[in-house]
Amino acid sequence: MKKELTLRSVLLGALCTSFGMSFIWPLTSVYLHDELHLSLTLVGVVLFFNSLASVIGNVVGGLFFDRFNPYRLLLLGGWLMFFTLVILTINHGVYAFAICLFFLGLGAGWNGTVVSALGASLKQYDGRYVFNMIYFVQNLGIVIGSSVVGFLYDWQFSLPFFVSTLVSVGFLAVVYLGYRVLKNQVTNKEKNPANNQKAQLVKGNARLIYCLLFSLFLMWVMYQQWGSNVSVYMTSMQIPFRYYSVLWTVNAGLIVCIQFFIVRFGHLIKNHFLPIYGGISFFAISFVVLFFAHSYPLFVLAMVILTLGEAWALPQVPVVVNQLTPEGSKGKYLGLANSFGSAGRAVAPLFGGLMIELASYQTLFMIAAVVNLALVFFLWGAKAILNASIKYYE
Template sequence: MPRALWLLIIGMAVNVTGNSFLWPLNTIYIHDLLGKSLSVAGIVLMLNSGASVIGNLIGGHFFDKLGGYKSILFGIGITLLALIGLTIWHGWPEYIVFLTIVGFGTGIIFPSMYAMAGSVWKEGGRKAFNAIYVSQNLGVAVGSALGGLVADYSFQLIFLANTILYFIFLLIAVFGYKNISAAPVKKESSIEGDLTATNNHKKIHALLILCVGYLLCWVAYVQWSTTVASYTQEIHISLTQYSLLWTINGALIVAGQPLLTGLLKHFAKSLKAQMIIGIIIFIISFLVAAKASEFSGFLVGMIILTIGEMFIWPAVPTVAFDLAPKGREGFYQGIVNSTATGGRMIGPLLGGLLVDLYGMSMLFTVLIGLFVLAILTTVFYDRTIKSSKASIIKGAKSM
């Protein structure tokens, strides 16, 4: 891997480690320390996620107009100022304001990180995005574990620790990202030029169709941290056991990359096949969880779920980068990141309503239906592009 990609991987790990000090504990802090209801906590987290969606779209646009270096520094600057404010003033209602700004600032950063990763190692294809994905999960695992230890000592230090890590991320970006630039683009042939001119307006449609399925997958995936989490408590699975599921999730993602590489070579040579296989694995995971009544059942379900996400999550930004016309890479990554954030916003609300009104069995039935729809969107998202390409090549040969 290029040195520039290693710098992006390190920066992403530090960035997500800082974020992970706080996000798993947000609800506990708002409910237990600030004395607000769980409904209020949910609204605050929705504001954070909504601001992140806006940040994703703006960050992608900034990458295309200003470049990755300036875009990332802008996002870090906003986030760091908000975290300093949160370290000093973390009462009510200041907490809402600063947490929303943090969501906006971090949202700006992610599309640029992904777009830069694809630019500095184009020949690596999916490997560049997979490396960023692994670094994110490493950050989640480390940050969540350290955050719990720090919170046990003093919850106030959580905000300071998050701020310090973001300052380290700022230093990495200032001194490491300034000279990172995209690899040179080869000159297009006349046929490729015609194809680009014809297909650019279709590429965004293809991405949006793909992102519909991506959204549905995220809506279902977040049930493991919301409705499924509550269900495990109802059937007397301890919090320690439930937390262990996510520890295993992170460990498998980091340690399972060699196995994944071998599987992809033999069973998923195209990105489309990789995504479809991943969604099918997701379905199996939820079928297992639907029948589980003990910890061992949920453990098996989580292992299967982790394998599925290793197929899907890195593949979608890779497809977006491949689809993006020159100069629009950041915008396309912004759409992908905002779609994932939107799924994390919608999922808890939809899952909660389904469980409250119809029970867990109906929830699992609906989620499997969403996965089936996601398979359909994945199968057909690029159909118009392929038909257009075939028409142009056929016309060129007939001349």
């Protein structure tokens, strides 16, 4: 009997990717600003190139998934992450840190897209279930990583890099053991040379997908202020960095709990855009609370509201993209979904740093609230206008 890729292997790959990076991204802004003494604008530039690399990894990984063997793609991405983290553990000065962040972004984007596309290829499961489970385990990895990274950083700031290196070894082990069944898999291009003809989207689908991706880009520009600038804002109020790290543990822990119920009862929601509308609305509310936050409990409240929005909106985007795209182009469009998110994360630190230096943190938070609220009406209007010309795929 021919062996097939299992959902367990897909989830382990997603878990290792998020777990490893959860030791890097929470401390990046604080490390660059407080330890290496870069301005917020320069921190934004470094993070911009990190996320730009993720965009490249997402797009190229998605395109290559439809054309080349995914087992070899994951091996390439896994070894890239491993060697980069070894270098970062040994040398984490300004230039080495910036260069390694670029290659980490490239590898994380590449691996994340290939794993997501493999999840979409599991036809024995409902797509919504698969993507919600992937999101669930990604945040489980963040729960574990972010709960200890602050304490590791306070103890010895090189320890998070070393632990992340060990996790990259775990990812390679998962690929060699769990994804080996794909070693001789025939690609979409080899299955059907005319696949490019079949993969063309109807105009309504294409327009709605790009409206959704544009919205995703802006959502991430605003959301990522939590990852790039709120940490510095909190430490400027004499709130220890480990308390900021705990916020992300709260975030990921809540997502794990919420996703548990969404995985079990999400099928009851028939309108796939409804969670996206609700989630973006929660994003807007969270930034209003952040505007007034001057004590740690209010930061916790803002994070809880943000998390409710994240748990509803972000896992639903690949679900909708998957339903709007035919076989032979799913890798491409799931890669684009990841790349638009990465592009938002790329622009976010630079945008936030400039806004803070030109105006204030409060101005930044209010802009984020207004933009998220506007996106709800934009997406609702686009869906209403294009609804008659949309074709859904299984």
